[in-house]
Amino acid sequence: MQPENGREMTTTDPIQATGSTSDAAPERSAPIDHSVPGAGFVTTSLTTARRSILQFFRTPQLLMMGTIQGALFLFMFRYVFGGAIRSGGALSYVDFLVPGFLVTVILWSGMGAAAGVAEDSSSGVYDRLRSLPIPRVAVMVGRSLADITLVAWGMLVTGALGFLLGFRTHGRISSVLLGFVLMLIAGYAFTWVFITIGLISGNAQAAQGMSMLVVPFSFISSANVPIKSMPGWMQPFAANQPISVIINAVRSLMQGGTHVVGIGHTTAYWVVLSLVWSAGITLVFSALTTLRFSRSK
């Protein structure tokens, strides 16, 4: 076939299509007549997750930006606003602030996730992945696994910074650990929100813009100031939105109960409510993501 185009490979020696590879390639010139097997669910998820994680850790701008931004905010709240803010309960401000701040890491690193997803869908990366013989859902699961890894990294860095600024836990070790686990569970739920934002926004800039939605959720919450200090009309939203619920749970777990933190109900109440929110968010947004990504339009 193709007599007019004799091969003139100059770059390398022509490598074999004739055996020696594992997939029993046919004789040269015979059409390749096997179909490729394709990767399974787990391989696909892990392989694509690895890509997104490497992308983050090997891009100094991404790595530094998140860290510096977190440090800056933490520093400002601790020292600039901290003096004027009363934590409400029995806690010093830094002990009040850091657990809430850790939870909002979920939101801030989510902005980057949304931009990354949008970038992949506009740059053709997802076109290639969607053309491969792999379960498409697994690509999204891979993305969520990568994102939760980055959230965990962000929490680690923020936690360490908080410790340097004087943050200490007062709850039992087991409760503190439970607090971290809860943050990861909630963080995982929110990765789906940001993947959805990334998929529908079309490009990275729009994704950044849409993720500005995190600002009200981050600030109109119990993260930085007690909700009682907000105007009355704002309090119902501030007290009941999921980020506040999660913060209440985490703060109570880490600092020794709701009475220490200065909120109502029991720690168990806030933990269960957080889990319910997380399950709901995961369900809704993973379904949206899957629909959006798997469907051929």
Add this chain to the structure above:
Amino acid sequence: MSPIIEAKGLTKHYGEVHALDGLDLTAESGRVTALLGPNGAGKTTFISAVATLLKPTAGSLHVAGIDAATHPEQVRRVIGLAGQSASVEPAMTGRENLQMVARLFGLDKRSSRRAADEVLERLGLAEAGDRLVRTYSGGMRRRLDLGASLVGRPRLLLLDEPTTGLDPRSRLELWDAIRSLVSDGTDVLLTTQYLEEADQLARDIVIVDHGKVIAAGTPDELKSHGGQDVIEVRPRASADLDATAEVLTQVAAEPPRIDLDTQRVSAPIEGGAEQLSTVVRLLDDRHIAVDDVGLRRPTLDEVFLALTGQPIDATPDPAPSADAA
């Protein structure tokens, strides 16, 4: 043997835009088929349909005998896609990129490593294999992207404008790489905006515009339909443009075109080299000094003009194309 791609009346509408408008195409196995067309012709849309990235509005599409509408997941076992923009990961090395895609094609770790090494070697990227793709030139990225589409040894490669944005040397290298694939028995469907590229690589050329096939055949067949070789003269003085055109009229098959921007007169001719010397002699007789005179292949624009009677961009606006006809 059944054709590798068979599209019948393939249609894709985005609201008012008819990206594909009843496209009929048969690509035989064992050869390169080139889809040639101007911007917005529907090339990427067609490639995307074959790659099962989108659902056609109407029509049928079979890839390697598999119905793409009912069994897209089987089609994906047959194809490898290199889209219009390179989709390799800049923060990974060339080798890591290829290994990743090889894994996704279903190879185990060891085979993936071997397949990646082979592809790097074949595409002349062995030296750069362990560098981050971020440090690659555009041409190297393109080649790596091609490599990623073939590292799983799919039967059909879909290459969307594989050489766009490459310098002439990188383009030649990529052409060589594509040729060597074909000699290994891989089928290729590629899109291009350049007649020369289609001519160099493809056995069959399909010219598309506004989502329809307007001509198809071997390069020679197409050229005999339309674009003959073109003689092009650039007189030294712009005052001589008209006189030059008169000279060309004597030998050309069609009235010459005068391009004031580039100060060139061109006309399609039959007979090639002999006519060229005639033109040179005639110009000399009339003492017209020239900076440049030569014979070249017709551009897509000219083939298009010959086939449709209108230049590429003067066709009526595609958006509200009347569907009634």
